[in-house]
């Protein structure tokens with residue numbers, strides 16, 4: 640059973656599917672980041688960092704642009720200057736922020752955070768979360784203590800489905816080069832799905848599929864982006880995670 644899976648008093652098993660997404664763009668103070676690279680952080684240090692978050696690496700794939708880890712609680716992507724940690728359950732990703740800033744300086748040569756995005760949907764069971772993730776106010780207080788110019792937002796109704804975001808604003812001011820176009824065009828598409836058809840979801844159980852490869856094929860996930868290298872995992876007794884990386888650096 641996952642460390643974050645909870646047996647409720649009525650015998651029901653509960654796992655918080657809502658994922659916390661932390662994305663950090665690093666830079667060097669002088670703007671000369673040629674040799675700096677987050678992928679220089681040794682694996683052993685990454686593992687210690689993830690222990691703080693309360694998850695672990697279960698698989699790894701890479702291409703020229705990105706190191707992609709499947710975690711016991713979702714995924715970690717590391718490219719030259721970007722760190723993306725996405726974790727579900729009762730993980731505590733914000734507690735790894737300070738140690739990560741030290742690792743980025745010590746091993747990767749990055750001394751500054753250029754931008755940061757922390758986001759998540761409202762939890763299904765907030766009372767099961769661990770401080771500082773019990774409430775968005777707690778998360779914002781921690782982030783504010785580290786970043787003087789952060790801003791917190793909520794999209795949607797705060798008593799229903801909503802999406803929280805913390806980011807370092809305003810971006811043009813931080814870049815100090817407002818007239819220049821961004822050097823690295825980047826788009827992220829995030830799709831959050833709930834209340835899915837249980838019949839289709841049974842694909843992601845050990846009863847229906849022997850392994851992750853079979854689940855990936857049956858679900859048609861291997862056809863979403865042709866030629867991506869898929870690193871997938873089927874949990875016991877149910878649950879599925881996958882990372883897909885393509886040659887051109889998408890993931």
Ligand SMILES: C[S@@+](CC[C@H](N)C(=O)[O-])C[C@H]1O[C@@H](n2cnc3c(N)ncnc32)[C@H](O)[C@@H]1O
Pocket residue numbers: 640641642654656658710711712713714727874875876877878879880881
């Ligand atoms: C890491 S989550 C899936 C994350 C995936 N990226 C997503 O967006 O759905 C794994 C799923 O497998 C289930 N699961 C079963 N055993 C697990 C284990 N030992 N550790 C983590 N999750 C487990 C959880 O209930 C959860 O729904």
